[in-house]
Structure formats: C-alpha cells, structure tokens
Amino acid sequence: MKKQPAEVKKLSAAVALLAAVAVLAGPARAQDAEGAGIRVRPGLGIEHFSRTVSWDEAASTSKLVVSLAVLRAEVELATAGRMALFAGYSLSNFNGLTFRQLPFSLEYQAGTIGSLLWGADFEGRVAGFGDIEVGVAAQFAMSLGRAKEFEAPSLNAAGTVDGKGTWSRILAGPLVRYAGYENFTPYLSVSYNRLWGTFTMSESIGALSGVEEKKITGRGSVGFAFGAVFEPSASVKVQGELTAVPYKKLSGGLDTDYGVAIKAVISI
Amino acid sequence: MRRLRAVAGGVLGAGLAAYLAFAAAGSPSAADDGLFVPGQVLLKFKPTATAAMKALALTTLRTRAQALISPLDLYLVRIPAEATVEEAVEAFGRNPDVAYVQPNFIYRACLTPNDKYFEDQYALFNKGQQIGWVPGSPQGKPSADIHATAAWEETTGLAHTVIAVIDTGVDLTHPDLKNKIKGPGYDFVNGDTDASDDNGHGTMVAGIAAAETDNYEGIAGVSWNSKILPVKVLDQAGEGNSAAIVNGILWAANNGAQVLNLSFGMPAKDNALEEALKYAYETKGAFIAAAAGNDNTAVYYPAAYDRYVCAVAATDYLDLRATWSNFGAEVDVAAPGVNIISTFPVALTPAGFPSYKFDSGTSLACAYVAGLAALVRGLKPSLTPADVANIIRYAADDVNAAVYGGPDMFVGYGRINMEKSLVPLKITK
Numbered sequence: 027m028k029k030q031p032a033e034v035k036k037l038s039a040a041v042a043l044l045a046a047v048a049v050l051a052g053p054a055r056a057q058d059a060e061g062a063g064i065r066v067r068p069g070l071g072i073e074h075f076s077r078t079v080s081w082d083e084a085a086s087t088s089k090l091v092v093s094l095a096v097l098r099a100e101v102e103l104a105t106a107g108r109m110a111l112f113a114g115y116s117l118s119n120f121n122g123l124t125f126r127q128l129p130f131s132l133e134y135q136a137g138t139i140g141s142l143l144w145g146a147d148f149e150g151r152v153a154g155f156g157d158i159e160v161g162v163a164a165q166f167a168m169s170l171g172r173a174k175e176f177e178a179p180s181l182n183a184a185g186t187v188d189g190k191g192t193w194s195r196i197l198a199g200p201l202v203r204y205a206g207y208e209n210f211t212p213y214l215s216v217s218y219n220r221l222w223g224t225f226t227m228s229e230s231i232g233a234l235s236g237v238e239e240k241k242i243t244g245r246g247s248v249g250f251a252f253g254a255v256f257e258p259s260a261s262v263k264v265q266g267e268l269t270a271v272p273y274k275k276l277s278g279g280l281d282t283d284y285g286v287a288i289k290a291v292i293s294i
Numbered sequence: 295m296r297r298l299r300a301v302a303g304g305v306l307g308a309g310l311a312a313y314l315a316f317a318a319a320g321s322p323s324a325a326d327d328g329l330f331v332p333g334q335v336l337l338k339f340k341p342t343a344t345a346a347m348k349a350l351a352l353t354t355l356r357t358r359a360q361a362l363i364s365p366l367d368l369y370l371v372r373i374p375a376e377a378t379v380e381e382a383v384e385a386f387g388r389n390p391d392v393a394y395v396q397p398n399f400i401y402r403a404c405l406t407p408n409d410k411y412f413e414d415q416y417a418l419f420n421k422g423q424q425i426g427w428v429p430g431s432p433q434g435k436p437s438a439d440i441h442a443t444a445a446w447e448e449t450t451g452l453a454h455t456v457i458a459v460i461d462t463g464v465d466l467t468h469p470d471l472k473n474k475i476k477g478p479g480y481d482f483v484n485g486d487t488d489a490s491d492d493n494g495h496g497t498m499v500a501g502i503a504a505a506e507t508d509n510y511e512g513i514a515g516v517s518w519n520s521k522i523l524p525v526k527v528l529d530q531a532g533e534g535n536s537a538a539i540v541n542g543i544l545w546a547a548n549n550g551a552q553v554l555n556l557s558f559g560m561p562a563k564d565n566a567l568e569e570a571l572k573y574a575y576e577t578k579g580a581f582i583a584a585a586a587g588n589d590n591t592a593v594y595y596p597a598a599y600d601r602y603v604c605a606v607a608a609t610d611y612l613d614l615r616a617t618w619s620n621f622g623a624e625v626d627v628a629a630p631g632v633n634i635i636s637t638f639p640v641a642l643t644p645a646g647f648p649s650y651k652f653d654s655g656t657s658l659a660c661a662y663v664a665g666l667a668a669l670v671r672g673l674k675p676s677l678t679p680a681d682v683a684n685i686i687r688y689a690a691d692d693v694n695a696a697v698y699g700g701p702d703m704f705v706g707y708g709r710i711n712m713e714k715s716l717v718p719l720k721i722t723k
Contacts, residue, residue: 129685136721181689182708183687
C-alpha cells in the first residue's frame with residue numbers, strides 16, 4: 027500500500043476536522059433570519075485544479091497543481107444572491123519550476139507544499155427569463171505559502187535549500203443557470219480567470235548562496251465552467267463544477283487546463 | 295438528530311479527505327514527464343480494416359485523425375482532452391482491426407557531437423572504449439569522464455566568453471580552431487601580435503577547452519562556443535620567463551578574458567607572478583585554472599597560489615589519479631589528463647597524418663577545467679571567480695573516496711563533473 031505523504035495526511039485531517047466543525051457548529055451558527063431575508067450558513071468546499079503557469083518572462087512553463095479544502099461561511103442575500111468567506115488549507119505542487127540564477131541551478135520536483143488559504147466569492151442574480159436566470163459570479167483566493175526546507179542536492183559541501191510558493195486567483199464573469207428543475211440547477215459561466223504568484227527559492231551550499239524569486243502567471247485568462255447545484259433538502263446544498271481554461275502553448279497551438287470543485291453547505 | 299449530523303459530517307469529511315488524498319497523491323503521468331506528446335497517439339490499422347471500420351474505431355472513442363503518414367498508412371490521432379494517452383492506447387489496443395497503437399514519443403537530441411574523433415575523447419564520454427589508436431591500447435571505464443554530453447544539453451557556452459590560453463601560442467590556422475580564435479592574440483616571447491604556436495602544447499590546450507564542435511572535424515571542445523584568446527608566453531621549447539608570463543596574464547585580463555588557462559609551472563614562488571594573478575582575479579574578475587604539475591611532487595606555481603588559482607591534478611580513463619600528477623593541499627580538483635587527444639599544429643604534423651595528437655599531463659587536465667569554467671561563466675555571468683571555483687569543486691566526483699573521503703591532496707574535491715556543475719539539480723524532498 028502506497029504511503030501517503032505527510033502533507034496529504036495533514037490535509038486529510040484538516041478536511042475531517044473542518045467537516046466535524048461544520049456539522050457540530052451548524053445549528054449554533056446558522057441564523058435563519060428569514061424575516062430580514064438573510065441566512066448565514068456554514069459549509070465546506072474542496073477543489074482540485076491544474077493550471078499551466080509561465081515564468082522567466084513567459085519563456086518557460088510548468089504546471090501548478092492545487093488541491094484545497096476550505097470552511098465556508100455563506101451569506102444568502104435573499105433573492106439578490108449570496109456571498110461567502112472561506113479559509114482553509116491548500117496543497118500546491120509547483121513541480122517543474124527551474125531556478126537558473128542560483129549558483130547551483132535547481133529544478134523543483136519536491137511535490138506539494140501545504141499552506142493556509144483564504145478568499146471570498148460572490149454570486150448575484152441580475153435578470154430572469156422564465157426558467158433561465160442570468161447572474162454574475164466572482165471569486166478571489168489566496169494561498170499564503172509556507173517556507174519549507176528541502177533536502178540539499180548531493181554535493182561536496184553541505185547546504186540547505188528553502189522554498190516558499192504563493193499564488194492568488196481571481197475569477198469574475200457572467201453565468202447562466204436553468205432553474206426549471208425542482209432540486210437541481212445546472213449552470214454555465216464564462217469568467218476572466220487570472221492566476222499569479224511567486225516562488226522564492228534560496229540556496230546555501232558551502233560558501234555559495236543565492237536567492238531567486240520566480241514570478242508565475244497562469245496561461246490563459248478566460249475560463250469556462252459547467253456546474254450544477256443540487257439541493258436534496260432545504261438544509262443541504264451541494265454544488266459541483268468543472269472548469270476549463272484554454273491557453274496558448276509556447277510551442278504553438280492550444281491546450282486546456284481543467285479543474286473540479288465541490289461545495290457543500292449544510293444548515294439545519 | 296445530532297448523532298445523525300455527526301455521522302453525515304464524518305462521512306462527508308472522510309469522502310473529502312479521500313478525494314484530496316487521491317488528488318494530491320496522484321503521480322504524474324509519463325506525458326507530464328515529457329516522454330510523449332499529450333493528447334496524441336500514433337495508430338496503424340490492419341490491412342484488412344476498411345475505411346468504414348477505421349472511421350468507426352475513431353468515432354467510437356471520440357478521436358479524430360489529425361494527419362496521415364501515408365507511406366506507412368499511419369494515423370496521427372488526436373484524443374479527447376479528458377482521456378489520457380495511456381487510456382487511448384489501451385482502448386485502441388483492444389480493437390481487433392488495429393495493428394498497433396503507441397504514444398507519439400518525444401525524442402531529444404543528446405548533443406553528442408559529430409566530430410570525427412569524439413569517440414576517442416574518453417574524457418568527455420567514456421563508454422569503456424579503447425584509449426588511443428595503437429593496437430593494444432587500454433580500455434576506458436564507463437562513466438569515468440566529466441559527463442560532458444549531459445551538460446551540453448544545458449549549455450554549450452557563449453561566444454562572448456573568452457578563454458585565454460597563455461601558453462606556447464595557438465595554431466591560428468588549425469581547421470578545428472581557426473573559427474574560434476578571438477584575434478591574433480599577442481606573442482610576449484617575440485614581442486609581436488602573432489601568437490602562433492611553434493611547439494604544439496598551447497594548441498592542444500586550446501582544442502580541449504574550446505575546439506570547434508559538431509563540425510564533422512577533429513575533436514569536440516568542452517565549451518563549444520567560447521572564443522580562444524591566444525597569448526604566447528612560452529617558446530618553441532615550451533619554456534618562458536616570469537616577465538613574459540606576467541605580461542601575458544595582465545594582457546589577457548585587460549583584453550576581456552574571463553578565464554585564464556595556465557598550463558605551466560615551476561617549483562619556486564614568484565612574487566611578480568602572484569601579483570599578476572591577484573590583478574587578474576581580484577581586479578578583472580578572471581577565473582584562473584593552472585596545472586598542478588607532472589612530477590609526482592608538490593604542486594607547482596602558479597597552481598600553488600591557492601587564493602587566486604584553481605589547481606588541477608590529473609586522472610586517467612579509469613578515474614584513477616595519474617601517478618605523476620603533483621599533489622598537495624592546493625589541489626582543488628582533477629580532470630582527465632592521461633592519453634588525451636587534442637588539436638596539434640598543422641605545421642608540426644608530419645605530412646599525411648591528421649593534425650591531432652594523444653598526450654598526457656596536468657596541462658591537458660587543466661584545459662578541461664578552463665572549458666567548464668567558461669560554460670559556467672556563460673550561464674551565470676554574475677558569479678565571481680570564487681563562486682565559479684566553488685561550483686566546480688562542490689560538483690566534482692570524489693573518485694578516490696574509498697581511500698581518501700572528502701577533499702584530499704591528490705585529486706582535491708575530485709574529478710570534475712560538468713553535468714552536476716551546470717544542469718539544474720533536482721530537489722525531490
């Protein structure tokens with residue numbers, strides 16, 4: 027049986043903890059203030075996405091692969107929409123980033139780095155045409171990064187290698203949903219989808235030392251999402267979403283990055 | 295009710311955790327490793343397959359033929375974005391009408407140069423070949439080399455990196471060198487601007503460091519693109535005096551040489567020489583490599599000027615220290631110096647023979663270090679000469695670790711390793 031990396035175990039434990047907190051805190055925190063048209067509901071969200079990022083002035087690319095789990099606090103704004111704050115933990119894999127300005131060039135292949143993450147999202151209704159609703163959606167998320175020490179390469183001098191990667195993402199755009207089903211609301215959206223960040227690698231080997239900061243930028247800036255909200259009961263809402271971000275490859279031609287997100291909101 | 299919620303939450307949490315564990319732990323596919331082109335496979339149908347069968351096979355898997363390599367009736371097939379190449383190969387492989395299906399593999403040039411005598415350059419790529427042209431010559435040992443071919447994938451050097459060969463001069467007309475010479479240089483023996491080689495030693499050094507490479511001619515140089523600045527300070531007999539050498543070092547440093555190769559020596563201190571080295575190193579930022587000497591005794595000067603010079607000992611085709619290589623605490627690294635083939639002046643070569651020669655000595659070992667230093671400087675121009683020396687030292691292979699672990703007086707930090715010096719080192723945990 028394959029041993030899970032420590033970061034994955036941490037994230038799994040964090041998810042389980044968040045789930046427990048959400049369920050136990052639900053009754054206490056959920057404020058059903060229907061008279062005021064506002065409901066605050068706790069929830070959970072998970073997401074996994076891959077994004078091609080370019081660096082060195084767009085001369086090189088690699089994949090940023092992220093898995094995240096967050097605890098959400100959603101505020102339903104009556105018929106106007108909803109907004110949410112979220113915070114949680116992300117595992118970000120920056121494999122492939124190469125640092126050639128350090129005395130000894132380094133290629134990052136150490137896998138995921140765990141980090142706290144926070145953000146907010148908003149979904150608003152703009153107009154309705156029968157069962158078709160038109161709205162807007164936006165999200166900001168930021169992975170704060172965590173400095174991590176890695177095993178220095180095997181050389182004739184002892185050394186240390188440290189790295190810290192952060193990223194932020196902003197999404198904003200229109201969405202169209204079909205509200206003709208009772209508990210199931212599919213939707214499509216197009217969004218401006220920008221991802222940016224930095225990875226700072228420092229190296230100290232014998233008498234040599236150096237620091238190199240690599241600015242990363244997500245390839246492509248328009249994303250497409252297809253998702254659905256499923257509400258099996260008044261107290262449970264589950265939302266699933268598939269995203270695609272087409273981008274132009276450095277070598278020419280197009281390719282696409284994909285992601286999947288699941289959100290669950292529970293209130294009783 | 296509370297218990298039900300707790301159970302539901304636990305199940306949800308466990309599910310999420312399992313999902314994230316799966317998502318995070320998933321190992322990258324071979325496509326991620328760049329072994330083949332993502333989203334494409336090469337597909338060949340059996341001769342019995344009709345056009346309808348082919349179309350059905352393609353549409354069933356929602357693929358489309360992107361191109362046809364007609365002489366082989368081989369299709370380049372685009373697969374749907376949600377499918378991996380592995381899945382497509384497996385799915386097509388189950389089709390009885392398919393003769394074979396495979397990924398569209400990615401091939402990469404290994405940058406093995408096409409130079410005629412590259413096979414004889416065990417120092418650059420040792421695969422256990424015979425060392426020398428004489429029947430009965432010894433065999434090399436695989437990997438007892440400076441790992442040049444892997445390093446060349448990272449860099450083959452820059453034309454503005456100049457290696458000064460401060461020696462007997464350089465054959466300016468040699469077919470493997472004439473395009474690499476940065477000007478006629480200077481002759482401090484005869485006091486003119488013609489630094490032609492009347493001995494052969496400097497031409498051998500120049501060829502090792504930076505012979506024209508991948509030109510179907512002669513040998514490969516360590517730094518393919520660097521230029522050679524010929525500075526003649528040794529006469530026809532291979533001898534020179536302090537004044538000429540000091541002048542040569544100062545002239546080279548003042549004329550843009552970022553790397554100085556000093557493949558000569560003598561056992562006594564020389565204050566004037568030391569001062570010239572200090573100027574080149576500290577004031578002009580030149581990296582200086584010098585030969586340790588070939589007398590199985592203490593390291594010669596200038597190699598023994600530890601503060602400014604990278605002293606180079608010699609190893610052989612088995613990664614063993616050459617028995618005649620000088621030794622001492624000043625030795626920084628070693629490089630192959632036994633039975634080394636290099637360029638030799640055309641004018642000094644007997645008619646009918648190629649203008650290349652096998653020879654041995656720390657002089658030749660030194661030239662490998664000079665070539666490597668030029669590659670490092672080209673790749674990382676902001677590094678100081680001390681940084682360059684440390685990269686070369688730290689990346690060396692400690693070939694005598696079984697006897698002398700760590701730096702020692704015979705091979706210093708070890709035999710140089712171009713790959714570890716230049717290619718990005720993988721940080722894996």
